[in-house]
Amino acid sequence: MYRRPRRNRKSSVIRGMVEETRLSTKDFIFPLFLLGGKNQKTEVKSMPGIFRFSTDLMLKEVESCMELGINAFDIFPAYTEDQKDKYATESHNPETFYLKAIQKIKETFPEACIMTDVAMDPYSSDGHDGLVKDGKILNDETLEILGKMAVAQAQAGADIIGPSDMMDGRVGYLREQLDDHGYTDVSIMSYTAKYASAFYGPFREALDSAPKMGDKKTYQMDPANLYEAMIEADLDTEEGADFLMVKPALAYLDVIRLLKDNYNVPIAAYNVSGEYSMIKASAERGWLDGERAMLESLLSIKRSGANVILSYFAKEFALLQK
Numbered sequence: 265m266y267r268r269p270r271r272n273r274k275s276s277v278i279r280g281m282v283e284e285t286r287l288s289t290k291d292f293i294f295p296l297f298l299l300g301g302k303n304q305k306t307e308v309k310s311m312p313g314i315f316r317f318s319t320d321l322m323l324k325e326v327e328s329c330m331e332l333g334i335n336a337f338d339i340f341p342a343y344t345e346d347q348k349d350k351y352a353t354e355s356h357n358p359e360t361f362y363l364k365a366i367q368k369i370k371e372t373f374p375e376a377c378i379m380t381d382v383a384m385d386p387y388s389s390d391g392h393d394g395l396v397k398d399g400k401i402l403n404d405e406t407l408e409i410l411g412k413m414a415v416a417q418a419q420a421g422a423d424i425i426g427p428s429d430m431m432d433g434r435v436g437y438l439r440e441q442l443d444d445h446g447y448t449d450v451s452i453m454s455y456t457a458k459y460a461s462a463f464y465g466p467f468r469e470a471l472d473s474a475p476k477m478g479d480k481k482t483y484q485m486d487p488a489n490l491y492e493a494m495i496e497a498d499l500d501t502e503e504g505a506d507f508l509m510v511k512p513a514l515a516y517l518d519v520i521r522l523l524k525d526n527y528n529v530p531i532a533a534y535n536v537s538g539e540y541s542m543i544k545a546s547a548e549r550g551w552l553d554g555e556r557a558m559l560e561s562l563l564s565i566k567r568s569g570a571n572v573i574l575s576y577f578a579k580e581f582a583l584l585q586k
């Protein structure tokens with residue numbers, strides 16, 4: 265045998281030299297759940313170790329993450345039922361707590377990169393990402409609401425907006441709205457290939473944002489489809505997306521690879537709530553080594569081509585690097 269691949273695995277130094285993929289805290293965006301009020305901190309039951317924070321406590325959380333090298337955050341607000349309506353009015357009310365919180369975070373930590381979600385669901389009494397009429401999710405009517413939301417978020421200081429709604433044409437529409445309002449520097453990380461997935465369950469518990477009727481299959485993609493992601497990616501790149509995102513991550517590594525190989529735009533992957541909870545739940549039962557399972561799955565997301573990883577594991581990962 266002239267070739268013995270095991271020679272390059274014989275010591276940890278050599279294994280380190282030939283390592284093809286390396287994770288860094290810089291790869292991550294940490295999703296954070298925001299509450300109204302003051303001095304509030306509640307754990308998400310289905311996501312052990314993940315909390316919702318009111319603005320004052322979130323500032324502390326952001327600070328402790330930044331000390332660990334996590335500098336990018338995606339802020340998701342939790343609204344109560346009485347604050348929701350059909351038109352997701354709170355999403356662009358300049359006095360609403362989540363816009364104030366973003367302002368405050370940017371004021372306190374100007375170097376932090378703040379991303380915001382553009383979709384109606386946390387503010388909608390129907391629990392859908394778009395406007396509901398006669399059981400249908402209206403596309404073009406929704407765009408106008410998303411436009412107001414995105415401009416309000418940019419005004420509050422968002423560095424990146426993340427349309428997660430899957431309405432057609434929204435990237436171009438939002439780019440135009442942002443530019444018309446003078447926010448040419450605000451980036452768009454499009455949820456390009458977002459699948460109708462069972463893995464969003466814990467997130468919907470965190471925000472109490474599950475759809476009141478039906479499901480999201482008329483706008484989110486069918487898990488059976490790979491090449492359809494290229495139709496979405498073609499449109500999003502033409503419409504001006506700065507990043508293309510695949511969501512969820514682990515069950516869709518082939519989609520991440522396909523987009524990475526075909527588009528010259530950075531690819532993001534959302535390691536979603538259910539993917540976090542699966543590992544946490546089995547680690548709690550002693551069924552697998554939670555830390556190793558976390559590192560292996562994060563590595564697989566990067567190896568498949570993701571440049572940016574949104575993950576609830578971000579802080580835990582950063583802590584391990586210390």
Ligand SMILES: NCc1[nH]cc(CCC(=O)O)c1CC(=O)O
Pocket residue numbers: 381383385393428429463464465466467468535536537538
């Ligand atoms: N449109 C809202 C939104 N933005 C991110 C997630 C899921 C994130 C996660 O599960 O961690 C969802 C839920 C959904 O589409 O129902």
Ligand SMILES: [Mg+2]
Pocket residue numbers: 430431432433456496499
């Ligand atoms: Mg699309």
